[in-house]
Amino acid sequence: xGNYSIVAEDLTYWYGDLVAVDHIxxxxxxGEILGFLGPNGAxxxxxxxxxxxxxxxxxxxxxxxxxxxxxxSQKVQGEIGVCFEYTNLYEQMSASxxxxxxxxxxxxxRFDDEALLRRVGLEGWGKHRVEEFSKGxxxxxxxxxxxxxxxKILFLDEPTSGLDPVSAEAIRTVILExxxxxxxxxxxxxxxxxxxxxxxRVAFIDQGKIVALDTPHNLKQTYGKRALKAEVAADGGLENxxxxxxxxxxxxxxxxxxxxxxxxxxxxxxxxxxxxxxxITGRGLQx
Amino acid sequence: MNWRTMGILVSKDFTxxxxxxxxxxxxxxxxxxxxxxxxxxxxxxxETLEIGLYAPVVPPALEVMQEAEGGLEIERVESEEAxxxxxxxxxxxxxxxxxxxxMEKFEQNQRPEIxxxxxxxxxxEIREVVNSLITEMAYLxxxxxxxxxxxxxxxxxxxxxxxxxxxxxxxxxxxxxxxxTEIFGLAGLISEEVERRTAWALLVTPMxxxxxxxxxxxxxxxxAFSQAFLLLAVVGGLGEQPLIVVTALLLxxxxxxxxxxxxxxxxxxxxxxxxxxxxxxxxxxxxAIGIMxxxxxxxxIKAIPSYYLTETIYQVSNFGAGWGDVWRDLLILAGxxxxxxxxxxxxxxxxxx
Numbered sequence: 225x226g227n228y229s230i231v232a233e234d235l236t237y238w239y240g241d242l243v244a245v246d247h248i249x250x251x252x253x254x255g256e257i258l259g260f261l262g263p264n265g266a267x268x269x270x271x272x273x274x275x276x277x278x279x280x281x282x283x284x285x286x287x288x289x290x291x292x293x294x295x296x297s298q299k300v301q302g303e304i305g306v307c308f309e310y311t312n313l314y315e316q317m318s319a320s321x322x323x324x325x326x327x328x329x330x331x332x333x334r335f336d337d338e339a340l341l342r343r344v345g346l347e348g349w350g351k352h353r354v355e356e357f358s359k360g361x362x363x364x365x366x367x368x369x370x371x372x373x374x375x376k377i378l379f380l381d382e383p384t385s386g387l388d389p390v391s392a393e394a395i396r397t398v399i400l401e402x403x404x405x406x407x408x409x410x411x412x413x414x415x416x417x418x419x420x421x422x423x424x425r426v427a428f429i430d431q432g433k434i435v436a437l438d439t440p441h442n443l444k445q446t447y448g449k450r451a452l453k454a455e456v457a458a459d460g461g462l463e464n465x466x467x468x469x470x471x472x473x474x475x476x477x478x479x480x481x482x483x484x485x486x487x488x489x490x491x492x493x494x495x496x497x498x499x500x501x502x503x504i505t506g507r508g509l510q511x
Numbered sequence: 512m513n514w515r516t517m518g519i520l521v522s523k524d525f526t527x528x529x530x531x532x533x534x535x536x537x538x539x540x541x542x543x544x545x546x547x548x549x550x551x552x553x554x555x556x557x558e559t560l561e562i563g564l565y566a567p568v569v570p571p572a573l574e575v576m577q578e579a580e581g582g583l584e585i586e587r588v589e590s591e592e593a594x595x596x597x598x599x600x601x602x603x604x605x606x607x608x609x610x611x612x613x614m615e616k617f618e619q620n621q622r623p624e625i626x627x628x629x630x631x632x633x634x635x636e637i638r639e640v641v642n643s644l645i646t647e648m649a650y651l652x653x654x655x656x657x658x659x660x661x662x663x664x665x666x667x668x669x670x671x672x673x674x675x676x677x678x679x680x681x682x683x684x685x686x687x688x689x690x691x692t693e694i695f696g697l698a699g700l701i702s703e704e705v706e707r708r709t710a711w712a713l714l715v716t717p718m719x720x721x722x723x724x725x726x727x728x729x730x731x732x733x734x735a736f737s738q739a740f741l742l743l744a745v746v747g748g749l750g751e752q753p754l755i756v757v758t759a760l761l762l763x764x765x766x767x768x769x770x771x772x773x774x775x776x777x778x779x780x781x782x783x784x785x786x787x788x789x790x791x792x793x794x795x796x797x798x799a800i801g802i803m804x805x806x807x808x809x810x811x812i813k814a815i816p817s818y819y820l821t822e823t824i825y826q827v828s829n830f831g832a833g834w835g836d837v838w839r840d841l842l843i844l845a846g847x848x849x850x851x852x853x854x855x856x857x858x859x860x861x862x863x864x
Contacts, residue, residue, distance in 0.1 A: 276715050302717035312708040316530040328519045328717040
């Protein structure tokens, strides 16, 4: 077993009577991408805030890079990168000024803002004020800002939420590059496609509790059902036929399909993470 | 306390402050306007009692009085109508009309009828002075001069002939104005940091909340102090004891910083800042207005912290007061600062949680 960048033990937080995070425990290995999935209000942002030192846990503890985040948050914050869900850039400053400001706060001596802007597809925009940027450009700049100190862990809160496909893909590429560099990624999202694409493991959080935690593949194996879906000609129209793949009768059913029907289209279908989430929690990720 | 971090934050806030056109323009315009108003105002006080006189015959006693007493200037006019015009137009503080038989009446021990014209806005004091002047002239003319000798003893510096011009009285008011205007600027910066949630981006870097607050306090103090100091230096308000004025301005700058923290903790958005700041601003400038209108405001203004700042600047700039005269005021001001800044920090902290 490798070393763990993040270890949460019985982590708990409540706002008044509402328990937002309810005794959750998990770990994230060095260099791993953990997708933290859940609907709005499930507690993922509260957990994210505790792990980044913005909130002090009211119960349990979390160690980040081997340090207790409640006791040693400033030291931890020097080695992590945090990207917020909402835009919180200095709009009256240029993109480069924003990046340089944070590089100075992190004490980075040799900082190449142009190279970082290039990585997120904002080359040539360094001298422009952020207020001139589109939402996608601002979000890419936010990701760039979280990288100024070459963090050992990157905490990303809904980094592609509401973005155009180009900006979202640019951000996903950067996340994967960071993983290649050796960084650990903690990604909170309610976009199951994104989590499925880039996460090594995903945790489902619902009503403050982790209800499942595994690789996307294992979750699909455990909770999902695989099937063949076919469109066949029938009475001048089309008929949909679904054949489950994990049954003893499956080979016969497939043979029968091709011998007795005119197959127009056929494809295999796996359960999505959203299907699994609904199966486990009884409600969708968008809730 | 991380000084390097504070330096970075202060420099960032200076950049943002001057990129906000409203604050930048109002700051520069304010400085220029206050200085311009100061230099346009008269630099001396007219202590001469200017009186218009329409009199076919002038009693010799009046001429004697005019020669004997400095500060009395009597100008004869051709007609009563011209006299009325001169008083109404502000050329004379008062106008006297002596009857043609004034000397005969005096000689016959009768009461001559003297008309006195005064403008409607003339204060009571001037009316009293004119009445006294006529009475004294009558006594003198009828050889009934008061049988007394008197010798005034001036307590403190004799300001006769060197009254404080309005523009020098107003210097304290300008200094207070400049300082309190910074409440808008600093509260605006803090509020924007909260509203745009940039503060949270800062607080996930290796810096503490106290670094952020200290940087804001330093910025507010520097901004307020430097402008007020610059203005007083330009208009000669540093007096003979510049160190005392500098100390007072520094304490005043800390005071408005504390108030700005409080306003920022209450306000949400720019309009809200204006709404919260204006009442505070009005209260803080009351002591300075009191200096413009001595006697108009009673002792309750001592409950306003800016009273001690205003009084110190006024006393040092205009009367050459020293440390011995103002140390109590400065100490009380420092006490107010500790209280207001502490409450401001506590209130603001709640917003960052």
